[in-house]
Amino acid sequence: MRVASALILAPAAIAATWAGGGWFLVLIALAASLMAIEWGLMSAPAAPNRISVAVGVALLAAIFATFGGYVSLALVLLVFSAVAAALFARRMGVGAIDAAYGVLYLGWPLILIIWLRGTESGFGFVVLLFAVVWASDSLAYVVGNILKGPKLWPRFSPNKTWSGFFGGLAAGMIAGALSAWWLDLGAVTPLWGAMLGLAAAGATMAGDLWESALKRRYGVKDAGALIPGHGGLLDRVDGLMFAVVVVAGARVFLIATGQG
Incomplete structure (x- = not known):
């Protein structure tokens, strides 16, 4: 689903x-x-x-x-x-x-x-954002379920593991590098894209954990039931909400330094 x-x-x-x-x-x-x-x-x-x-x-x-x-x-x-x-x-x-x-x-x-x-090349930056978030979220889920191991933050999210966390970081780096290579992102090279992907992937998983903490606070399992297999829309975009801050911050830096 x-x-x-x-x-x-x-x-x-x-x-x-x-x-x-x-x-x-x-x-x-x-x-x-x-x-x-x-x-x-x-x-x-x-x-x-x-x-x-x-x-x-x-x-x-x-x-x-x-x-x-x-x-x-x-x-x-x-x-x-x-x-x-x-x-x-x-x-x-x-x-x-x-x-x-x-x-x-x-x-x-x-x-x-x-x-x-x-912004200029805005479509490319948003696609990079989507690619990093979806890749890191998906691979963290897959790697965590296959390798399992120590829990990342059992108090608020008992199913997330350190193996899934590092799998998500790796996926974010790859997605960022491929996006920079394939899309028109101005001065963003594949290496730059990999670093941006790493930071955005970290933010993605931080957002996921934060949403888990909020749901625990409010005593609910999911934010909603809109999306089959995911719960609510907030359950689907919790990581993106944090990752967009990182990508937008990188975009501001590029504009401020005259790189696009």
């Missing part, structure tokens, strides 16, 4: 990213809406619909501002929306900090991936 889901979702995500414009906006807006629903169900079971709407509206406001080229405004909106969501949640009698954190936790990656796609 995991493989079948990936074979459907991956081409759709790449196609919308390649098309850009309105198609990419629809992809991101749809993802934001679904994640907001999952966040409400997971973090505020006493008032899931209202918290989902509050978080979703905040995310969509930041998304449309970023898509219009107003990244600074989007960041300001995100902060004020987090405060507004917290006040609204407090009035509903549910966790104010959880609502505010949901806006910030989900909003940052959405802003960054839209900004990344809009």
